[in-house]
Amino acid sequence: MLDFLIPQLASSALTSNRFVEPFAGGGAVFFALNPKRALLSDINSELIDLYRGVRRYPIEVWNIFQGFPSTKDAYYKIRDWKHDELDLPTRTARTLYLNRTCFKGMWRHNGNGEFNVGYGGQDRRWVISKETLVWISKKLLRVSLKCCDFEEVIDACEEDDLVFVDPPYRPGECEMVHDHYRYGKFRFDDHKRLAATLGRASARGIRWAMTTSVHPDIVYLFHRYHIVSIPRGTGRKIGTLTKNSGEVLIRNYKEVFQ
Ligand SMILES: C[S@@+](CC[C@H](N)C(=O)[O-])C[C@H]1O[C@@H](n2cnc3c(N)ncnc32)[C@H](O)[C@@H]1O
Known part of the structure; x- marks a missing residue:
């Protein structure tokens, strides 16, 4: 997954002033991208x-x-x-x-x-x-840390930020189930709230990329953006999609590969 994602995000991360993860979790993408400045936030205190x-x-x-x-x-x-x-x-x-x-x-x-x-x-x-x-x-020395809901973080982002979004999946999708998360369930309403929040970010000219479940209800919320399936496995050439992993990468911008 990271082998696919990192090349997809690398040039937008390079050209942004700050990398923001509102669902930081273990920060796998942050550590792999190694951006100069970052904000990591999560609701889990x-x-x-x-x-x-x-x-x-x-x-x-x-x-x-x-x-x-x-x-x-x-x-x-x-x-x-x-x-x-x-x-x-x-x-x-x-x-x-x-x-x-x-x-x-x-x-x-x-x-x-x-x-x-x-x-x-x-x-x-x-x-x-x-x-x-x-x-x-x-x-972590060059990282700001915050503990709050995603909406507060994304609403405070600025034009030269790159926001990477990895929300909990819809219950039952992939290996993520709702009770992995501390503050109740991440319901479909939260996915709708996320779509509205990312819509506001787009209107403010902020670039964002999200990995999420391929579930049709979720994908529909983001159908006007650029959506690619995330292939299973590692080491595949950029842009070539083979076996579906059940996850998609959704972006509100077109990546320019360098
Ligand atoms: C799929 S995980 C992120 C995994 C992460 N990309 C990684 O590399 O480990 C989703 C994260 O969202 C957090 N979370 C759940 N609901 C949230 C909310 N309303 N606002 C912010 N974070 C939330 C969870 O605590 C969890 O760490």
């Missing part, structure tokens, strides 16, 4: 706290993270800690630990806002190293 903590305290976070025991018992004890009562390095290490050791890296909360994904083992834990955290911390 624990995720944004994680970015803030790694940016400011990479070594402290690493030391706390590696000190957490690897057992199932320890996982449930650490999961029970109250996020808001911890200092930033501990809060960050806990979020990282839960994400790396929970079942399949899922992110889900119960009605009280408590993380409730079960233990998943330690296989994915040591993919993270001290060097990775220091590297991420440096990348």
Whole structure:
């Protein structure tokens, strides 16, 4: 997916003053594009706290993270800690630990806002190293971080921004289901609200690109823009589309390849 997306977005990112991701998640496109200036925003406050903590305290976070025991018992004890009562390095290490050791890296909360994904083992834990955290911390130094709804971020964008939008998919589409997300479901009404917000951004001359589900109801909301299917697999030539991945790339501008 990134092999397809990055060449598609590279020249517009280069010619923009700032790269903006209102649904930042793990920031895969941000890290791959490596823009000079960026705004990463997400409605998930624990995720944004994680970015803030790694940016400011990479070594402290690493030391706390590696000190957490690897057992199932320890996982449930650490999961029970109250996020808001911890200092930033501990809060960050806990979020990282839960994400790396929970079942399949899922992110889900119960009605009280408590993380409730079960233990998943330690296989994915040591993919993270001290060097990775220091590297991420440096990348984040030139990034503004925000925790809010997408509409606020996109409405505040300016003409020379490039906005990359990767919303939660319609429930049931691909692997994303609504309960991965903390603040309730991302409903079809939210997709309509997103379409209206991106419509306002287009009217203000802002370039945006979005990856989303190929579901006809969603694609219809954006039918007046440039839409291409995202091919499955890697290493394909730009513009050649083979097997469909069930996702589309929608842009309000025509990409000029350099
Ligand atoms: C598909 S994920 C983004 C994945 C990301 N591109 C990556 O590289 O990991 C969607 C993200 O949207 C966030 N989100 C859900 N509803 C939102 C809203 N109303 N406003 C802003 N972010 C939202 C979720 O917390 C989640 O991180």
